[in-house]
Amino acid sequence: MHSKLKASMFARWRNLRRTCAAADLSLRHTLTVCGVRLDPCTEPGRKCSGSRYNVPPSAEFVARVSGIPTMAKLPHQESAEGLDAAFVGVPIDTGTSNRPGARFGPRQIRVESAMLRAYNSGTRAAPYESLMVADIGDVNVNVYDLKDTCKRIREAYRKILATGCIPLTMGGDHTIAYPILQAVAERHGPVGLVHVDAHADTSDVVLGEKIGHGTPFRRCVEEGLLDCKRVVQIGLRGSGYSADSYEWSRAQGFRVVQVEECWFKSLAPLMAEVRAQMGSGPVYLSFDIDALDPGFAPGTGTPEIAGLTPIQGVEIIRGCRGLNLVGCDLVEVSPPYDTTGNTALTGANLLFEMLCVLPKIKYY
Numbered sequence: 001m002h003s004k005l006k007a008s009m010f011a012r013w014r015n016l017r018r019t020c021a022a023a024d025l026s027l028r029h030t031l032t033v034c035g036v037r038l039d040p041c042t043e044p045g046r047k048c049s050g051s052r053y054n055v056p057p058s059a060e061f062v063a064r065v066s067g068i069p070t071m072a073k074l075p076h077q078e079s080a081e082g083l084d085a086a087f088v089g090v091p092i093d094t095g096t097s098n099r100p101g102a103r104f105g106p107r108q109i110r111v112e113s114a115m116l117r118a119y120n121s122g123t124r125a126a127p128y129e130s131l132m133v134a135d136i137g138d139v140n141v142n143v144y145d146l147k148d149t150c151k152r153i154r155e156a157y158r159k160i161l162a163t164g165c166i167p168l169t170m171g172g173d174h175t176i177a178y179p180i181l182q183a184v185a186e187r188h189g190p191v192g193l194v195h196v197d198a199h200a201d202t203s204d205v206v207l208g209e210k211i212g213h214g215t216p217f218r219r220c221v222e223e224g225l226l227d228c229k230r231v232v233q234i235g236l237r238g239s240g241y242s243a244d245s246y247e248w249s250r251a252q253g254f255r256v257v258q259v260e261e262c263w264f265k266s267l268a269p270l271m272a273e274v275r276a277q278m279g280s281g282p283v284y285l286s287f288d289i290d291a292l293d294p295g296f297a298p299g300t301g302t303p304e305i306a307g308l309t310p311i312q313g314v315e316i317i318r319g320c321r322g323l324n325l326v327g328c329d330l331v332e333v334s335p336p337y338d339t340t341g342n343t344a345l346t347g348a349n350l351l352f353e354m355l356c357v358l359p360k361i362k363y364y
């Protein structure tokens with residue numbers, strides 16, 4: 001074949017290969033044209049994408065609805081090795097006290113994440129020019145045994161964190177924050193916590209059980225996993241078992257921001273205070289989708305009326321920019337109650353916002 005023609009075909013193939021990397025497995029390999037083998041992989045990079053980092057394929061070239069639905073259409077890999085950040089699912093709802101279904105959360109978030117593009121138009125963040133990110137699949141949970149599941153989660157996160165990778169978790173009910181924080185604190189010591197939720201999740205025992213989605217942060221305090229002066233709980237509301245449902249949180253030194261303090265206002269000023277509270281130490285962000293009003297996010301296990309708006313949710317996450325985030329989660333998306341898919345869509349976007357505020361992200 002004429003060498004100029006071959007070079008031009010090669011260039012076109014390489015461009016096609018870049019956009020198709022995550023969408024069409026057959027294009028990962030080689031293309032034979034007129035008996036000539038064209039191999040676009042000129043470097044030993046994991047995906048030979050031509051970029052230093054994994055980049056989701058653009059919907060300009062690859063239909064959103066095509067391909068295996070990984071988070072943000074990123075490549076899937078088995079372990080966190082070589083990654084700066086990883087999306088990981090924890091598909092359980094065995095800790096749920098009311099509506100079940102959060103075990104399907106990671107799967108539905110991945111499906112709705114097909115809408116996510118590579119840049120943050122609001123903040124001009126360029127996560128895929130900054131960090132190596134992939135979807136590393138789900139923790140292999142035991143849906144028959146919550147305590148065994150917690151052990152499996154803890155061990156899986158130990159391995160993820162040992163690589164230096166920052167996990168961005170898709171839940172799953174809120175029980176998972178407990179074993180995740182066990183692994184996080186093992187690596188980083190007691191962490192600050194930005195906890196966005198309708199509920200404090202600080203119950204001691206529910207129906208005789210210590211482990212469930214209403215108890216994770218009580219367990220975390222008992223085990224010294226949190227730096228209690230650097231904990232904030234935002235969006236708390238709903239009827240309680242006593243007149244002051246959040247007394248225990250305050251007694252630990254947490255800052256409690258009940259939803260009434262959030263109504264009708266921007267949360268950007270609050271987040272300036274939260275950044276001062278968190279300082280430069282390690283911080284974990286745990287975002288229960290039920291913090292948002294059920295009008296916006298009905299697909300969840302324990303909805304409470306008069307919640308945060310999606311705008312306020314985004315303000316909280318964007319307000320975490322500059323913090324030393326060592327892990328984030330988005331929990332309690334329950335697809336059976338999410339008839340439009342918009343709760344999972346909101347969850348996927350909030351996870352993207354979390355990715356965009358991780359340390360070392362480039363902003364234009």
Ligand SMILES: [Mn+2]
Pocket residue numbers: 174197198199201213288332
């Ligand atoms: Mn919760």
